[in-house]
Structure formats: structure tokens, C-alpha cells
Amino acid sequence: xxxxxxxxxxxxxxxxxxxxxxxxxxxxxxxxxxxxxFAGLPGYLRPPLRAATLIFDAWPVxxxxxxxxxxxxxxxxxxxxxxxxxxxGPARMLMTFYVSLSLFGLWPDDARHG
Amino acid sequence: xxxxxxxxxxxxxxxxxxxxxxGPGGAVTAMLCAQAGHDTLLLEExxxxxxxxxxxxxxxxxxxxxxxxxxxxxxxxxxxSYMEGCCVGGGSEVNRGLYHRTPSxxxxxxxxxxxxxxxxERSMTPHFEACEARVGVADIAGEAPPSSQRLSDGAAxxxxxxxxxxxxxxxxxxxxxxxxxxxIPQFLRAGGRLLANTRAVRIRRTGNRWEVLTSHQGRPxxxxxxxxxxxxxxxxxxxxxxxxxxxxxxxxxxxxHPMLKAVALFDKPVNRPGDPDPVHQxxxxxxxxxxxxSISSPALLALALAGNAEMRAHIADDAxxxxxxxxxxxxxxxxVRGLPGLRDPxxxxxxxxxxxxxxxxxxxxLLRALFAAGAEAVQPCIPGLPLLRSEADIAxxxxxxxxxxxxxxxxxxxxxxxxxxxxxxxxxxxxxRVHDGDGLRIADASLMCGPTIAxxxxxxxxxxxxxxxxxxxxxxx
Numbered sequence: 001x002x003x004x005x006x007x008x009x010x011x012x013x014x015x016x017x018x019x020x021x022x023x024x025x026x027x028x029x030x031x032x033x034x035x036x037x038f039a040g041l042p043g044y045l046r047p048p049l050r051a052a053t054l055i056f057d058a059w060p061v062x063x064x065x066x067x068x069x070x071x072x073x074x075x076x077x078x079x080x081x082x083x084x085x086x087x088x089g090p091a092r093m094l095m096t097f098y099v100s101l102s103l104f105g106l107w108p109d110d111a112r113h114g
Numbered sequence: 115x116x117x118x119x120x121x122x123x124x125x126x127x128x129x130x131x132x133x134x135x136x137g138p139g140g141a142v143t144a145m146l147c148a149q150a151g152h153d154t155l156l157l158e159e160x161x162x163x164x165x166x167x168x169x170x171x172x173x174x175x176x177x178x179x180x181x182x183x184x185x186x187x188x189x190x191x192x193x194x195s196y197m198e199g200c201c202v203g204g205g206s207e208v209n210r211g212l213y214h215r216t217p218s219x220x221x222x223x224x225x226x227x228x229x230x231x232x233x234x235e236r237s238m239t240p241h242f243e244a245c246e247a248r249v250g251v252a253d254i255a256g257e258a259p260p261s262s263q264r265l266s267d268g269a270a271x272x273x274x275x276x277x278x279x280x281x282x283x284x285x286x287x288x289x290x291x292x293x294x295x296x297x298i299p300q301f302l303r304a305g306g307r308l309l310a311n312t313r314a315v316r317i318r319r320t321g322n323r324w325e326v327l328t329s330h331q332g333r334p335x336x337x338x339x340x341x342x343x344x345x346x347x348x349x350x351x352x353x354x355x356x357x358x359x360x361x362x363x364x365x366x367x368x369x370x371h372p373m374l375k376a377v378a379l380f381d382k383p384v385n386r387p388g389d390p391d392p393v394h395q396x397x398x399x400x401x402x403x404x405x406x407x408s409i410s411s412p413a414l415l416a417l418a419l420a421g422n423a424e425m426r427a428h429i430a431d432d433a434x435x436x437x438x439x440x441x442x443x444x445x446x447x448x449x450v451r452g453l454p455g456l457r458d459p460x461x462x463x464x465x466x467x468x469x470x471x472x473x474x475x476x477x478x479x480l481l482r483a484l485f486a487a488g489a490e491a492v493q494p495c496i497p498g499l500p501l502l503r504s505e506a507d508i509a510x511x512x513x514x515x516x517x518x519x520x521x522x523x524x525x526x527x528x529x530x531x532x533x534x535x536x537x538x539x540x541x542x543x544x545x546x547r548v549h550d551g552d553g554l555r556i557a558d559a560s561l562m563c564g565p566t567i568a569x570x571x572x573x574x575x576x577x578x579x580x581x582x583x584x585x586x587x588x589x590x591x
Contacts (some may be wrong), residue, residue, distance in 0.1 A: 022430040024412065033173050040183025042458035084118055085317045089518065096497075096521075100420040107413040107429070114288050 228534025247267020268487030421497025444565025
């Protein structure tokens with residue numbers, strides 16, 4: 001078993017969905033939006049963000065011998081929140097990126113504006 | 115005969131005039147050239163999608179009509195996330211269509227500082243009027259939506275002036291007047307040709323013509339034109355020019371309108387289904403900062419409150435009572451630089467402390483206005499800042515903007531290739547001709563000499579109108 005980018009994005013979206021209060025959308029909609037958005041990132045950002053995501057996925061292997069995407073929901077939440085509070089700016093930024101996009105995807109809006 | 119053969123070959127097209135980019139500047143330029151009888155080809159990197167192909171401000175719109183699917187960043191302390199349209203019509207397809215003429219004091223300032231010829235309010239008025247007549251600018255009919263009216267009420271209680279901004283909008287038809295709904299159909303009716311999904315990779319001068327090397331739906335396509343206008347937007351225009359060997363003051367002065375936001379929770383609903391978009395703005399503090407209302411859909415509330423869980427928890431039950439508001443100014447001076455082998459340029463931005471202090475002061479003014487408007491709670495959209503329950507809580511905020519956590523966003527980019535006769539500062543002459551560019555012209559927001567602290571679309575269209583007429587009068591020389 002290796003770190004898995006898509007599975008990590010899905011697991012982060014699941015985690016964000018679980019701690020939100022009654023979002024309209026599903027975790028599946030959120031992760032689909034995040035993955036589609038990721039594909040549009042500028043070329044110089046995609047590889048480092050992908051690498052950082054895989055490091056994030058592998059991080060729990062040190063203490064818990066399992067990847068983030070294989071953790072139970074409560075452990076995933078603890079990991080996400082630990083990275084959100086990290087003293088390392090890049091770790092916080094990675095979580096801001098995924099949490100923001102997931103939140104947007106959790107509230108799909110097809111209402112007409114004008 | 116040769117021209118006809120060139121036109122028919124799939125890997126080469128010929129035009130008298132080629133315009134790269136179909137946003138407000140490119141579309142107006144293309145329309146004028148086509149209507150004057152010139153064989154005009156308009157190229158657009160993004161897709162050709164109807165204005166109503168997806169819901170405005172939706173995820174689908176971001177994925178299909180925004181450059182980099184809405185994920186563009188200028189790196190700095192703090193960084194700025196900025197958005198650009200990437201579709202036929204450019205930014206006019208995805209913005210709210212708020213409309214302002216360039217204030218006269220700014221025209222005077224630009225004319226003085228950059229030595230721009232013939233840029234007075236008097237000389238620009240016919241160009242504003244012509245664009246407004248073609249596109250359709252209207253004041254909101256009847257009452258503004260409650261979220262907008264609240265800002266006006268709060269301003270009035272503080273003795274401040276709020277205005278109702280006109281929009282590029284047909285209120286009778288309920289339809290935004292974007293380029294794809296107005297100017298581009300006029301261009302096509304005049305015989306202009308539009309080629310979407312075509313990205314300009316490089317330009318070069320060959321004899322008396324310009325050659326544009328492009329990628330059209332993934333295939334190489336070469337365009338030959340006698341006259342060439344670059345209107346790819348304030349980031350992509352300098353990136354293309356620099357790739358093509360033009361460097362003098364190109365991409366050294368990109369500017370933004372960075373925003374800070376706050377979400378207010380009111381006692382009564384301020385967002386009703388079917389309400390028109392908010393229009394109120396507080397402009398009396400410009401150019402230090404300007405204040406306005408944003409679209410407040412649940413998705414945009416969730417995004418604005420990504421770093422503020424307590425207020426975000428209200429969305430499920432109280433979204434109709436919540437409104438997003440912003441303050442913006444002209445903080446940030448950025449550079450556009452290409453990276454070898456990569457398609458997207460790197461943008462680096464630096465801020466002057468005094469500009470960030472002004473922006474943060476503007477946020478505090480906004481918070482005061484929202485409490486004066488009757489907000490029960492207001493959340494500044496900066497991670498780590500507390501939920502405020504009264505105006506008195508504003509005093510407890512940090513004295514300076516927390517740079518590490520500030521989330522600056524901008525929907526306006528401009529001024530990367532400013533115009534003027536002062537060659538020390540400008541990239542083009544007063545009419546958009548690139549210095550030493552053999553008649554090569556720029557026709558987009560890159561030409562602006564600085565921030566307007568309001569939607570720059572009116573300025574972009576009028577300057578493009580002025581410069582296109584000037585170019586045609588001189589045979590594009």
C-alpha cells in the first residue's frame with residue numbers, strides 16, 4: 001500500500017463534511033469539486049501540492065502505521081485539525097486549500113442570480 | 115490567391131487585424147475594427163459558452179469559465195488569490211457587472227504621472243458614452259435587495275454616503291450585459307471571425323506582418339495579420355509579450371484590488387431567492403479604500419468563513435440572514451514572470467505597510483457600518499479573529515492586519531503594461547502601442563496606470579474604444 005492522492009482528497013472532504021453542520025451537498029460532491037479544481041492549478045503548483053498531499057497521507061504512518069485515508073473518521077479529524085494548527089506555514093496552507101475547496105463543494109448552488 | 119489558400123489550410127489563418135483575447139478590451143476593439151470593414155479575427159483561449167450555460171457564481175461556472183479554475187495566486191506576504199475569466203467574453207462573463215467610469219481625478223493623475231496624452235475627462239467622455247450605449251448600463255429599478263440596503267442604512271447612520279452603483283445589466287430582461295451577450299454578437303454581425311479554444315503561444319514579426327503561433331484545441335495553428343492587438347488580460351498579456359521578447363516595463367507593475375471580507379448576521383432575512391445582486395457601495399473613503407456588498411450564497415458564505423467555524427455553523431439555519439461585505443483598495447505591486455517550460459507565469463507581489471494598514475482600517479470602518487446597520491454579529495473573515503457581538507468588540511482586534519493569516523482575494527487585475535509617453539514608467543505610448551513594437555498594440559486592463567478601487571471594466575472598454583479608433587485613423591501604424 002502506498003500514499004494515494006485521490007483517496008486522500010476524498011478522505012479530507014469526508015472529514016470536512018462530517019464536522020460541518022447539515023451541508024446541502026455530499027462529501028462526494030465536495031471531493032469531485034476539489035479534484036476538478038486541482039486539475040486546473042497552475043503547472044508550477046500542481047507537483048508540489050500533490051507531493052505535499054502525499055506526505056500528509058503518509059504522516060500518520062509514523063505513529064499509527066496507517067495512511068491518513070485509511071484512518072477511522074475521528075483519527076482523520078484529529079490529523080486534519082493538528083495540521084490546521086501546525087506551526088509550519090505550509091502545513092496550515094495545505095489544509096486551508098483543501099478545507100476551503102471542500103466547503104465550497106459542500107454547498108452546491110444552482111440558484112439564479114441577477 | 116495566396117490569401118485564399120492560406121485561409122483554407124487548417125494550420126494557418128490570415129486576417130487584416132487579429133485580436134488576442136475576447137474580454138472587454140479585446141471585444142470592443144474587435145467590434146470597432148470589424149464594423150469599420152476590416153477583416154478581423156478574434157482569438158480566445160477559453161471556450162465559447164453561452165452566458166447562461168451554468169449558474170452564475172456556481173462551482174460549475176468556476177470550473178468552466180475561470181482561468182486555472184479559480185485558483186490563481188500572487189505570492190507575497192500576504193499572498194493574493196485572484197480570479198480571471200477564461201472564456202469568450204473574459205471577465206465580463208463572470209463578474210457582477212458593476213460599472214463605473216474612471217474618476218476624473220485618476221485620469222488627471224495618470225495623465226500627469228505617466229504623461230498620457232489626451233486622457234482628460236472631456237476627451238474620454240465620448241468613449242464612455244459610446245461603450246455604454248452599445249453594452250447597456252442601468253441603475254437598479256426599484257428597491258435594492260436587503261443585503262445591499264443594510265449597508266446603505268449603516269452608512270447613513272454613521273453620516274457616510276453610500277451610492278447605488280449602476281450595472282452592465284438589463285433589468286427588464288433580467289440579463290447581464292456581458293461581452294458574449296452584447297459586443298461579440300455585434301462583432302460577428304459585422305463579419306468578424308471568432309476562434310475560441312485558441313491559446314497564443316508566441317508572436318513574431320515576419321516582414322510586414324505579425325505571426326501568432328497558437329495552440330488551437332491542442333493543435334498548432336499559425337495566424338498571419340497586418341495589425342495585432344494583445345488583449346489577453348493583465349497577467350497573460352505581459353506573459354505572452356515577455357515570451358516573445360518584449361520586456362521594456364512589461365509585467366513589472368501588475369496591480370490588484372485586494373479585498374478583506376466580513377460576514378454579518380442580521381435579525382431578519384437579507385437574502386431572498388430571486389433578489390437582484392447587491393449594488394450599494396461606500397466610495398467616500400477612496401482611494402484609501404472602498405466598501406461594498408458581495409453575493410452571499412451559502413457556498414460563498416462557507417468559503418468566506420472557511421477559517422471561522424463559529425459563524426460558519428450558522429449557515430445551515432441562518433444563511434438568509436447572513437450577508438458578505440468587502441473592503442478593497444489598491445495594495446500590492448506585482449511582477450509577472452514566465453517560467454521555462456511552464457504555461458502559467460509566476461506572480462510575486464509586495465505590499466507597502468501603509469496600504470495594508472489602510473485596508474485594515476477600511477475593514478474596521480466596514481465592521482462599524484454593519485453594526486450601525488443592525489447586525490447581531492459580525493465575523494471578519496480572517497482566521498483567528500473573533501466573532502464580534504457589538505461595535506465595542508472592534509477595539510479588541512489586533513492593531514495591524516495579521517499578515518500570516520490574512521486571506522486577500524481580488525477579482526480585478528490590471529496595470530501590468532501601463533501606457534504613457536514617459537518611457538521610464540510606461541510599456542506603451544499613450545495609445546497602447548508597445549514601445550519599439552513596430553505597431554504592436556495592447557488593448558486590455560494592462561494599459562491602466564493604477565488602481566481605480568472599483569470595477570475597472572468601464573475604464574478598460576473606454577480606453578480600448580479610444581485606442582482602436584486612434585489605430586484605425588492611422589492605418590494601424
